[in-house]
Amino acid sequence: MLDFMDYIQQAFYHSSRWNIDNSYSGLNATAQSILEFPIPKGLRLNVSSLGTPHFSSSYTISLAGTSAGPVTGQLSYLYSSLPLTVPSRSSTIPLSAIVRGYRHLRPLRAPDNPRDWEVWHRGRRVDERDTLLYGRIFLPTSRLEALWLRRTTPTQMLQVRGVSDASLPNGGSLLGVVHNDHGKYSTEYLFSSDSALLGARTLYNVGHDPRQKQDDSSEELMPTRAGTTAASTAPPSLFSMGVEVYYGLLNKSGGMSTGLRFTTLPAYLAFPYTMTLTLNPLMGNLSSTYAVKAGKYLALSSRFDFNFYSYESGVLVGCELWRLRKRAPLERINDAVKTSETPPSATMEDFVNPAMDKAAEEEQAGGGLLRSLGHGFPSQAPADEDVVGVLKARVDQDWKIGLLWEGRFKELLCSVGASLDLKRREKIFAGVGLEVQYSN
Known part of the structure; x- marks a missing residue:
């Protein structure tokens, strides 16, 4: 389950019309949402608030007995120049917006016309670019994390992340990323202060180009930032391929990976499903995933990993079940x-x-x-007022099992999870945790 600040960041992406799925970094997001859900450890309490459409805060206390101490805490603050009018009370936030379940990808859309972003007053441009500032401090370690996001153009977003921690080399690190989304393809360029790492990613979508206007009976109108509408076709599926390369200037080492993704879109009239295949040729790792929405309330996923050099392999299967x-x-x-x-x-x-x-x-x-x-995907999700919770489960080839229940109890959002290792008879339960969130 997303915490409150991640939920607000997702609202910023949506309000600024940024497609987080059209990037190489999100290639395996569908399978990861079902297979790699985090399991809480110990007891975690979170109290948050969206004080104004521009400002939100969050306070967290954890009783987990980690290396930082038996009791830890977090203080988080977020500012958005773009007003975020989203449900903020924990009793009204839709579970489908905070539970990381099967990811339904939408059809690609053309970027907004740059002229639609212009605001003129008395012959002068007075428009401003949407910006998000986020900071979080961990107690008692005094670790500080910061995030700066800025939508510079309809096709570009800048992102800077920083971490300040005495336990890290040089006392912290800095990561800068330039995101470009042109609809048909996307690119990312990044620089990290760790080892002076340089990297580039790109994702290309085969087939329909949303930037080209076509006269077709299947065209549908989509709203733009300026309130006008633009026509876009509705293909039944989407095939994407991408590549990532990176190189460390200080340690003189690099790497690369490539991937493929095939997913169905709302125009597809059968069971929605997503398949991915990623390969790291330098390390010899091959990974394939398959996720399917088997019913309105059930999703299944599996992942197979194989290494060409060591011949080691791994299998992970999981499911999620929405309970009404x-x-x-x-x-x-x-x-x-x-x-x-x-x-x-x-x-x-x-x-x-x-x-x-x-x-x-x-x-x-x-x-x-x-x-x-x-x-269509609206029919794939039950009405939020009827949802009691979501049950998730996964198991790998070593019989390590993860169980998680996420749902709403009265005015609270709760996550209860457990990790089991069936091969360790003396200690089957590897961890149990409860996370409770309240916001207003």
Whole structure:
């Protein structure tokens, strides 16, 4: 589950119209959301607030018994020049916005016209670029982390991250990244003060170019920053390929990796799925993932890793299951009793059968399972007011199991998880934790 500050950062990306999925760094995001979910350790309490649309704060205390001490804490502050009007109360935040589940990728869109970003007043440009500032301090170690984001153009975003910690070489590090998203392709250029590392990434999407206007009956209108609309086609799938190279000037070493991704889009009328293949030729590592939305409430994923040099391999499988609260039969009976509309011979089946009959009618009409699971991604997620929680599980070839439940309890957002190692009979439970979040 995302913490409150990560949730606000996601809102900044969305409000500034930045596509975080169109990048090489997010190539495996779908499978990672299902297989690599973090499991809390010990007890963690988080209290946050979105005081104004421009400013938010968060305070965290942890009882985990780490190397930093039995009790640790965090103080976080965030400022956004772009007003962020999103649900901030923990009782109203949609679970689909903070639970890292199956990632539904949207069709590519063309970048905004630079003229749409211009604001003129009395012959002078007065528009400003969206900026985000974020800082976090860890107690009692006094470790400091900072983030600066700035949308410079419709196709570019600058990012600078810094860490100050006495335990790190040179007392800290600095990372700068230039992101460019042109719709059809994206590039990233980065520099890190650690070993004077230089790197470059690129992702190319095969097929439809969203920057080219086409006259097609399947075109749909999408809103732009200026409030106008732009036409874009709706392909059923997306195939992407990318590469990453990096080199350390100080340690004289480098590396590279390449990857492929195939994913379905909303126009695809069957089960949504995503496949990826990544290769690091210098290290000999090959990794393939497969994730599928098997139902409205169920997603499955697997990953296979292999090394050409050592012949070592690994398998990891996982799933997520959304659980809803059952309310229809009893609530309908109670409502009928209160209004004295229940016939004397009515039974529980009389209230359940209408829904079954409706499903049967849809099946006969040609809808059926594919109709309920495959037409657009809004139907793939249950209504947030009906969600009780999400159960996640994973297991690898060494019988190391991870379990996590994320959901809402009263006014709180809760995460309960456990790590198990079935091969260690003397200590099967490797860790158990509870995380509670409250925000207003």
